[in-house]
Amino acid sequence: MEFLVASGVGVMTAAGIYLMLRGRTFPVVLGLAMITYAVNVFLFATGRLTLDRPPVLNGAEAYTDPLPQALVLTAIVISFGMSALVVVLALRSYLESGGDEIDVIGEAEVARRIERDGVSGPEARR
Template sequence: MELLVASATGVLVAVGVYLLLRGRTFPVIVGLTFLSYAANVFLFAIGRLAINRPPIISPNASGYTDPLPQALVLTAIVISFGMTALIVVLALRGFLETGSDRVDLDTLDDARAPRKKPDPGRGDWPA
């Protein structure tokens, strides 16, 4: 079972890193999502969850499972949902402003155009 969980975590990290290195915004967002899933699986794995045991200590229970990893994963899910929503909005705004969803701006034609450097002495700073 440990090999299965370790393999799943490794595959999620590998897919997440691969998608982060892509040149478009949507695969980058999906890659970040896969990395957050890998972190959640890792937190569950290090918590050593016990099956069919209550997460609350009671005198009637023969044992219990540690509730801290479950609380950490629940918090991580909420935070990753909010961050994914923020990243999607930022990617959409970047697409609407530039007309492209490329991550690297060096490949755009208008980014290669030479630009003059603003001179503060002449007062030509961009507004």
């Protein structure tokens, strides 16, 4: 069971990193979501994977630790807010530049500064 969960976390992390290294903003947002899901599963799995057991029992019997479950709930709320912020930033960037290519966004900003200030070369990139 642990090998299956560890493999799933590894695959989700690898997919998230691959997507975050893409040159467009939408795959970067998906990659960020994949990495947060991988971290949530990892945190949940640290509380010992036991089936059909309540979170805490009386005595010294084996129990499932409730702390990772609370951490996962907190991480889900934080990742939802972070994902909403990144989606809004990506949408704003798309509307400003007309595309979601990361290189195009930088070039559009440089072109806008050249038109506005009449400066070209390295000074426009500052």
